[in-house]
Amino acid sequence: MLRDITLGQYYPSQSVIHRLDPRVKLTATLLFIVSMFLFHTFVGYIIAGICLATVIIISKVPFKFMMKGLKTIWFLLIFTMFFNIFLTSGTPVFQWRFITVTKEGLTTAAFMGLRLFFLIIGSSLMTLTTTPNQLTSGMETGLRWMKKIHVPVHEISMMMSIALRFIPILMEETDRIMKAQQARGADFEEGKFMDRIKALVPVFVPLFVSAFRRANELAMAMEARCYHGDEGRTSMKPLRYARRDGIAYLLLLLYIVVIVATDRVVLGLL
Amino acid sequence: MLYLDKVNYIYQKGTAMEMPALHDVSIEIRDGEFIGIIGHTGSGKSTLIQHLNGLVRPTGGNIYYNGRDIWDEDFSRKELRTKVGLVFQYPEYQLFETTVEKDVEFGPSNMKLPKLEVQLRAFEALKTVGIGEDLYDVSPFDLSGGQKRRVAIAGVLAMKPEVIVLDEPTAGLDPCGRDEILEAIDHIREERKITVVLVSHSMEDVARFVDRLIVMDHGCVRFDGPTKEVFQNYEELEKIGLAAPQVTYLTAALIKRGIPLPGIATTVEEAREMLKAVTGVK
Structure with a gap:
């Protein structure tokens, strides 16, 4: 689905x-x-x-x-x-x-x-x-002129690339969580509208918990690799x-x- | 009880990302067996066990539960899932309630049982896995890794399944948490006399507990037989990136050096008995 x-x-x-x-x-x-x-x-x-x-x-x-x-x-x-x-x-x-x-x-x-x-x-x-990476680096270079008017272009594109990167991960995780709850008899396909909404609670709670945990770990990993924002940052594949x-x-x-x-x-x- | 007949599974069939995961897997799981499934990452073991309770529909082949095709129109897979309990590797995927007790009650309450019965089953299950009453009202997120897994197992056990399938229940735990889980599993088997399928990559764990071993490699079943017999093929196991328990290598080396052991051992206890018999030391 x-x-x-x-x-x-x-x-x-x-x-x-x-x-x-x-x-x-x-x-x-x-x-x-x-x-x-x-x-x-x-x-x-x-x-x-x-x-x-x-x-x-x-x-x-x-x-x-x-x-x-x-x-x-x-x-x-x-x-x-x-x-x-x-x-x-x-x-x-x-x-x-x-x-x-x-x-x-x-x-x-x-x-x-x-x-x-x-x-x-x-x-x-x-x-x-x-690819999401190309997309955000395209946005970053394409909108670089906006930095002059104090738009945090780099930060926005970094946020976007992280968000995009996490979509498939979170989707796969949702799939697994749904399966784990289905294994405990949860039913996402039947029941009235309200029942179906309620049935999503056991999916969303673990999903949010894991999203926050992942975000924490990622922030830690970025800091460990000395990420310090835009200043002086170079690109591995500069766009030409x-x-x-x-x-x-x-x-x-x-x-x-x-x-x-x-x-x-x-x-x-x- | 469960019979897989030439099951095939391909991920994302019909797209560019098509990826075969299972190839002609035929397995029979009988009542009361203790089965271990081993294989390295990507060998298809996780995919295989998701077929056992109808979470994944095979792209080819059939699965029968007590003689009935589980993908028949009128077969209730929801009911099947209460009979074949599957515990996923990470308890974080299923714990969501505010207290341990409520979380364990989720499974049986989905079965539309009376409230008292639900509670009773939760208590029983928690007791079986060794979670004390002092933890019933604690948030499942505040537990230790080993405790979380035991609560997750209890959550499935509370549905009183006939088969319980555990996906790498010991992965990522410290030795202490690992022993807790293995003891709990052993206890479940003793107490409930149900069929247990244990997916693991720890050869030591598998050798210590299971009676029958299924070795998966590249989506195929490579070996399927009594644990000891399978470990006789330790040289071939190595070729597919697996290994036998360390003590197996030790006894094999001793035999090569001319020490007349009756055969290779798979557990430390077994090796000790053998050596005692040979050397005469008590």
Whole structure:
């Protein structure tokens, strides 16, 4: 069950996308997310969809693997779409007692659903092709200029890399704890809603205890290795841009231009 | 009682991280046996024991409990888990209640037993593992390592299982805590006459207690037989990264030097008897 969460998981493979500089991938993801809100017509969705599909194919991450990550947020997707369908005013297409479904509601629901879907797939593509270490070092170098305005960039990225590093560990631990409690007759699959919530207490208590213990040990280990924060700290693998990164930036720019331009054109036509 | 028929297990089947963990494992566990499972890290022993109570579903093969396939639609695995008790390696994975007593009661209360029966079973179990009444109201997090493990074992024992499976109950304990646990296990067997499966990597512990030894290597069963017979193959055991008890090497070396011992010994006591018989010293 817990293994199905692919958001934040790395999928090892040898592709151009994997080898790209993490700064490129971070910028790309950010711009992709922004681009989702730059267009108003269906053409934008088609272009974004095609581009996303191309990147997925190049990345060699199986699509099935990505879809597994969606499982956990189906609820959010359906929830959003549900409210959009029933609570948008406009021309009614279907009416039953107090329930009205409008044309506008259906289109916004479809677009909202698609937008969420793209956002999630897009950002999980980044985490699937970038190791947590690369990701945070990319963030640290990419945002270094913010230090001038006293943003603790290094501390934040260190916290992030530790958090990301702990996700799989804690997930595995949750799995084991659940098994240990199941071995004592705990039941996580049956019962009423409240019972199920109560059934999680025997999982969360040991999990928190172990998380705190681990955090303590890690802090001790870091201190033992003379970690002293940002000042004078060097990197084992300093980030350097290659040619492919330049090309990626260009393609990214092209994508934004195309998506905005076609949207304007189509809007003019309608 | 428990029968594994060509069980296979692959971790994360169908992904790039696919990893075989068990390969065609066939084992029969009979009533009242005391079985040891040894193998080095990653040999599949932990995966194997999670199959015994249906925590993990095999990717191939079948497991039968008293003749019934445990993955049948109408088979209750929840009930199976009360019959085949599994104690995980780290007690930290299961202790969560505010007091020792409440924690031990968790198992039997999941079985929907009357309150008195639950309490009675908890007391009995705690007594069997040698936890005194003075500790009943203590938080399980304040106990020593050995005490925590004994409470964890009691937590499973309180369900009155027919088989109890212990995953490396002595790992990471000091010699004192180790002896506490081993004594508790021995006591359980004596008192309850149940089947015990002990996963361990301490050859000395295994040799001292178990009657039958299963040796795992790379997800396969390499040896399965009476403890003594398995340790006869100490040279092969070494090849797969394991070893026989030290006293086995000692007696083997003595035989090589021409001292007429009746055979190799697996425990210190046994070796002493042999040497006494040979030398005539009392």
